[in-house]
Amino acid sequence: MLSRRKLLSAAVASSALSLGLRPTGSEAADEYPNRLIRLIVGYATGGNVDVPARLFVPELQRILGVPVIIENRPGASGITAAEAVASMAPDGYNIIWGTSASHSVSVVAMASLPFDPVKDFAPITLISEDPNVIVASEGFPAADSIEAFLAYVKSHPNTPIGTSGPATSGRFAVELMKPKLGVELTVVPYKSTGPLLTDLAGGHIPLGIMGASTAVPFIREKSIRAIAMTSLRRSSVLPDVPTLNETVSKGFDAVAWSALFAPPGTPDAIINKINAAMKEASELPAIKKWFAESGLEVPMSSPEELTSFMKADIQKWVQVAKENNLKIDVQ
Template identity: 35%
Template sequence: MKRRALLSLLPAGALAGALLPRLAGAQAAAPELPRTIRLVVGYPAGGTADAVARIYAEGLQKRLGINVIVDNKPGAGGQLAADQFRALRPDGSALLLGNSHMFSTLPLTSRTVRYDPVKDFAPVARLATFEVALAVSAEQPARSVKEYIALAKAHPQARSFGIPAAGSSPHFVGYVVGKQEGVELLPVPYKGGAPLLADLIGNQVPAGIDALGGFVASHKTGKIRILAVTGPRRSASVPEVPTFGELGYKSLGSSSWVGLFAPPGTPQAFIDRINAAVIEVAALPATTANLTTAGFDTAPSTPQQLHDAVRSELALWQPIIRESGFQID
């Protein structure tokens, strides 16, 4: 897949008459669901993506009266799961949990990505949004982004920041902050958020940037200190923490997302039924509470809105990634 291709972007009465019988038929023939749906997750069990998958799998199972099984297929930052998933039959037996990394930054940074995030998947519904957070070890003196930047400028060893994977959105959040402040911040890739958090708590790395959900519990117990979050507004999980936008980093004002996708060619009636169930599950107080605890915000959407989110994030990160010159391979 060429990365440039990612952004290539009857009279009224007769039309209304033609639509009426079709709508009536669609309402009368709701799609029959399989007895079991696999929810494929391209990340290990126990991580933040897995947490969202399990929250919704339980809710969808109850709403739809079928089995919804989380199937973890980790590897290459979700790339392996996405590549295998797009080749599945569009029979409703499997859904993919996709996120901003799999559909936005990874296709722009890796030459080995063979799928097209816009064309090779059928969007079903956004499940949640989440923020990316900058945090420092509790042993570091910085209590704000301004103080962290001053520390990094004065002490080169403080310029290192841990990230869950090279080429992830946390990688480029750090790039944007350093570029704007005129200091070269140095990303230190880890194999996931858990080892990053362990080293951040132990002050083996002075700062870290990762999905907010991985930091919240340690922030609340005082083991680390979250200094800022991405997104258009403060997170309900840590309302005391300012957004990057509030601090003047205007390009970091959008939220990342997690969503459901089906194989290309999946019948629209099936997609619409799953979408309606997602919206019902998202409205449950328990869903909101569980997502907030995990560092996410409830944010269901239409299939078209999820499609638009994929395209808008590609447009956001493409110039930043190009300017950075970074490539995974």
């Protein structure tokens, strides 16, 4: 329920607007928030981006004292929603749950990206990191170790490997594997992870790569087999699965991530309020439990740390694209 102070603030703001008066940036920040906040998700309801966002919504409502709703705007790996948010008012009432697909690999996945992921957004916080895992169908003959996997794909050039889309961190992890591991794999981009898992379980494709949070249940029920993680560290939910970093390619790191952004020009005071609310919510036992069981790291960050993280991630994939003459169309 809204507090009396929030209701009075909303009434005053409404009266001022009716008179044609606009609050200054500092005044808006002081009163923020005093009305509904839309959390925009560029993916379908019930998907692996939408679900964690919905975990935070009731807690953000409680902490900020105003209604918070999710608005799903799926399309082009989150790029459609990001383009819309980039041109919205910088008042903190429209924020986006962005991902590495929409705000990093998109730079090289589209010939003419309609926004700059760094300049056209106000960073709020890094939310989570989802390590990719290389998986195999049950009948794949070389899933017992990374060494066996590498020996097989080197002796069988262009072995197919499925990804959950053309412009995902998994797809780019495969492209990074080519020069670093000296392998040639044929990427088969699926529209989503569901059909890829179906084909892996049915033995219709030998290899796949996807976020550990998605793969874990299928690995546990033994419908697919885990070969290697593409993160720097092993996953807490797949502790027996080695990383490429620790075995054959020091420094190999390719993870999916999500982060919160606002339109450019949003006042720092508003950004800091949202950042603090997200950090408080992330410490709640129920949210920590869900993320831990899903194998997702929850680093949270300052806006400045998110900017530095994004720039490094984008530069890495730009270099990968350049080295592999990689051109992708996500339309």
